[in-house]
Amino acid sequence: MSSDPPHGRDLSAVADRLARLKQFTPARIGLGRAGPGQPTAANLKFLLDHARARDAVHAALDFEAIAGALSARGWTPIHVQSAAGDRTEYLRRPDLGRRLSPAGRLILERQERGSDVSVVAADGLSSSAIATNLLPTLISLRPLLQRRRLTIGPLVLVEQGRVAIGDEIGELMDAKLALVLIGERPGLSAADSLGAYITWRPRVGSMDSRRNCISNIRAAGLPPEGAARQIDELVGRAFMHSTTGVGLNELCFTEPAFPVIESR
Amino acid sequence: MAYKSTANGVGRVFPDLKSLLAKASPPRSGDALAGIAAQSAIERVAAQMALADLPLKAFLQVDLVPFEEDEVSRLIHDTHDPVAFAAISHLTVGQFREWLLDARTTTDRLTALAPGVTPEMAAAVSKIMRLQDLIVVGAKCSVLTAFRNRIGLAGRLSTRLQPNHSTDDSRGIAASLLDGLSFGVGDAVIGVNPATDSMQDYVRIVTLLDEIRRRLDIPTQACCLGHVTTAIQAMNLGAPVDLVFQSIAGSEKANRGFGISLSALAEAREAALSLGRGTVGQNVMYFETGQGSALSADAHFGVDQQTMEARAYAVARQFKPLLVNTVVGFIGPEYLYNGKEIIRAGLEDHFCGKLLGLPMGCDVCYTNHAEADQDDMDALLTLLSAAGVTFVIAVPGADDVMLNYQSLAFHDILYVRKALGRRCAPEFEDWLMRTGLVGADGDLIEKAAAGAIAPALAMIESMEAR
Numbered sequence A: 001m002s003s004d005p006p007h008g009r010d011l012s013a014v015a016d017r018l019a020r021l022k023q024f025t026p027a028r029i030g031l032g033r034a035g036p037g038q039p040t041a042a043n044l045k046f047l048l049d050h051a052r053a054r055d056a057v058h059a060a061l062d063f064e065a066i067a068g069a070l071s072a073r074g075w076t077p078i079h080v081q082s083a084a085g086d087r088t089e090y091l092r093r094p095d096l097g098r099r100l101s102p103a104g105r106l107i108l109e110r111q112e113r114g115s116d117v118s119v120v121a122a123d124g125l126s127s128s129a130i131a132t133n134l135l136p137t138l139i140s141l142r143p144l145l146q147r148r149r150l151t152i153g154p155l156v157l158v159e160q161g162r163v164a165i166g167d168e169i170g171e172l173m174d175a176k177l178a179l180v181l182i183g184e185r186p187g188l189s190a191a192d193s194l195g196a197y198i199t200w201r202p203r204v205g206s207m208d209s210r211r212n213c214i215s216n217i218r219a220a221g222l223p224p225e226g227a228a229r230q231i232d233e234l235v236g237r238a239f240m241h242s243t244t245g246v247g248l249n250e251l252c253f254t255e256p257a258f259p260v261i262e263s264r
Numbered sequence B: 001m002a003y004k005s006t007a008n009g010v011g012r013v014f015p016d017l018k019s020l021l022a023k024a025s026p027p028r029s030g031d032a033l034a035g036i037a038a039q040s041a042i043e044r045v046a047a048q049m050a051l052a053d054l055p056l057k058a059f060l061q062v063d064l065v066p067f068e069e070d071e072v073s074r075l076i077h078d079t080h081d082p083v084a085f086a087a088i089s090h091l092t093v094g095q096f097r098e099w100l101l102d103a104r105t106t107t108d109r110l111t112a113l114a115p116g117v118t119p120e121m122a123a124a125v126s127k128i129m130r131l132q133d134l135i136v137v138g139a140k141c142s143v144l145t146a147f148r149n150r151i152g153l154a155g156r157l158s159t160r161l162q163p164n165h166s167t168d169d170s171r172g173i174a175a176s177l178l179d180g181l182s183f184g185v186g187d188a189v190i191g192v193n194p195a196t197d198s199m200q201d202y203v204r205i206v207t208l209l210d211e212i213r214r215r216l217d218i219p220t221q222a223c224c225l226g227h228v229t230t231a232i233q234a235m236n237l238g239a240p241v242d243l244v245f246q247s248i249a250g251s252e253k254a255n256r257g258f259g260i261s262l263s264a265l266a267e268a269r270e271a272a273l274s275l276g277r278g279t280v281g282q283n284v285m286y287f288e289t290g291q292g293s294a295l296s297a298d299a300h301f302g303v304d305q306q307t308m309e310a311r312a313y314a315v316a317r318q319f320k321p322l323l324v325n326t327v328v329g330f331i332g333p334e335y336l337y338n339g340k341e342i343i344r345a346g347l348e349d350h351f352c353g354k355l356l357g358l359p360m361g362c363d364v365c366y367t368n369h370a371e372a373d374q375d376d377m378d379a380l381l382t383l384l385s386a387a388g389v390t391f392v393i394a395v396p397g398a399d400d401v402m403l404n405y406q407s408l409a410f411h412d413i414l415y416v417r418k419a420l421g422r423r424c425a426p427e428f429e430d431w432l433m434r435t436g437l438v439g440a441d442g443d444l445i446e447k448a449a450a451g452a453i454a455p456a457l458a459m460i461e462s463m464e465a466r
Helices: A014-024 A040-058 A063-072 A087-092 A102-109 A127-147 A165-172 A224-241 A246-251 B017-024 B029-033 B041-052 B056-060 B071-079 B093-101 B107-116 B119-126 B131-140 B170-181 B199-216 B228-236 B252-257 B262-275 B305-317 B339-355 B374-386 B410-420 B426-435 B450-461
Strands: A077-081 A117-122 A155-159 A177-183 A194-200 A211-217 B003-007 B010-014 B158-161 B189-192 B222-224 B244-247 B285-289 B323-326 B360-362 B391-395
Touching (some): A014 B170, A014 B450, A063 A155, A087 B029, A127 A177, A127 A194, A155 A165, A165 A177, A177 A224, A211 A224, B017 B305, B056 B119, B093 B131, B107 B131, B119 B305, B170 B189, B170 B199, B189 B199, B199 B222, B199 B228, B305 B339, B323 B391, B339 B360, B339 B374
Parallel strands (some): A117 A155, B158 B189, B189 B222, B244 B285, B285 B323
Antiparallel strands (some): A177 A194
């Protein structure tokens, strides 16, 4: 022990002073310790948060229940699969999650084409995001889009889907714009975040720089009603300027929409 | 040129060097995603046998990424030291492994060899090494760097304190920073990943970190991990930049994806050197790398992800960095699927980096969609420490609230110091004792007086939000 700490007059312990800083950050500071390890309660809290994130990634989504709830709200849901056969393949092969299964393609080829907006909802990396936040977002969004007199195609529910599957679907449906609502990669603090990606004139192989994104849609983040308003605003701007992504940001520099840096 | 081997009674031909290296790679999802991995376990071993018989000289005759269109290939070629290489120029890859393991191959001989080893040679030999081989050779390598303290001395393990905040709130960053200091973390660097790439935030963050460092008189260095071009602009404005950070990869095309080139890195290094902020040394660069980054930028040229990673180290060593680390588990399960793949990759990266002469560290980490958990991180941390890793990264409670992934907790640093007896940089250790955070036995003091960090606490408490 040093004989003369320079600020030794302040006798309150470091841990007590640090505990007061918790108000400034959601980070796990001031946990205390048991020898070199974390206290049992902190250790178990971490395990629970990780378990929630793991379950969000791996739990199968009840597509029938979601489709039923959407039908009751006036949507016409269609359930298709991506080319990824199961969760393991989905995680190992992002390329397959970006393409429709042959059966899914056949189903969509029989649908009516040429609507303004094609809405796609995909489980992505969090089924709990779809289970919790899809319906409230769509309920708020529908009247807003209708007020713009935009036609909305059938709602495509995709199992094992990635963001870019909206390109194939939008192209197949000959939509002017694709809106993809997808479960985001879960973090420890939030396992049910929904992301919204919009792409003007979607085509297979569209670059991520052509999309705009609204992220962290969940009750404790960006609440679904607010997210619906932001999506509607972006869609409005996209139709006004006939573009999305970096191009739209450059046109609307006063209030930038977020371009997509990376989509998984 | 084709490469042949006979394994299990079946002869096989590998059409070129990159396919031989890819098929000889221990399994990982990224090589399968790229469609270049071995199709069977026997094919993999057959490739490893052919690779073991290959003379090291062969790597000087083949460019895996075409020389004409790739400045990284040209850099590797132009900086290769034939005098240093003479010590191993007569060996095959398999004999090189045995040479590395031999007790007569001492630390001094490995240090002298480094400029004679190309990334491809390092990657090749690692593919026929077990974890224990990677550990024992890694531990023999010694790489010393310095800025305000000395990094890489024998028996030491340094740490990066990573006090990220989801919106870069100054008080939030400072709160995590002080929490980390109270665990004795932060001698490698106090480094913040900014949530944006804005110039104002970069300047605000480096100014904040510098203010805390000066108030507490900490012998360490700070860094905002923004883009290299942002760092150059900030330095032109007079911002207090200790280390310049950049993510780098193993091909010119992949680096272009990061928005950088060798000349941009050289310019940034010159600017940082001109500030003369180091006290005991002038290593001013900090690089991060990671297997899979070239493939994710579609810039891998059919080369396996581990070899591409080693090529990034050729870029790093050109700029005499203070620190380099692989962000091994961050990229996701499509490149490294589970704990087993992440652990092996972490040890490969450390070995290759050290063999090439880099101060190699590791972000021991994983994402929530990888098949990995805290036990895997304990295993990797323990193995890397046994291998003499230069530094690791730690965040509060293992949870990075900005980047949404799990790195090590500050507590994990206490664990590894206890379990393996590794100490922090000597200048930083003296500071911890002087402030009363650590006792003469090197252990944290149970109820350290807040006086140790009082000036910084007072500063945060009086700060306005943001």
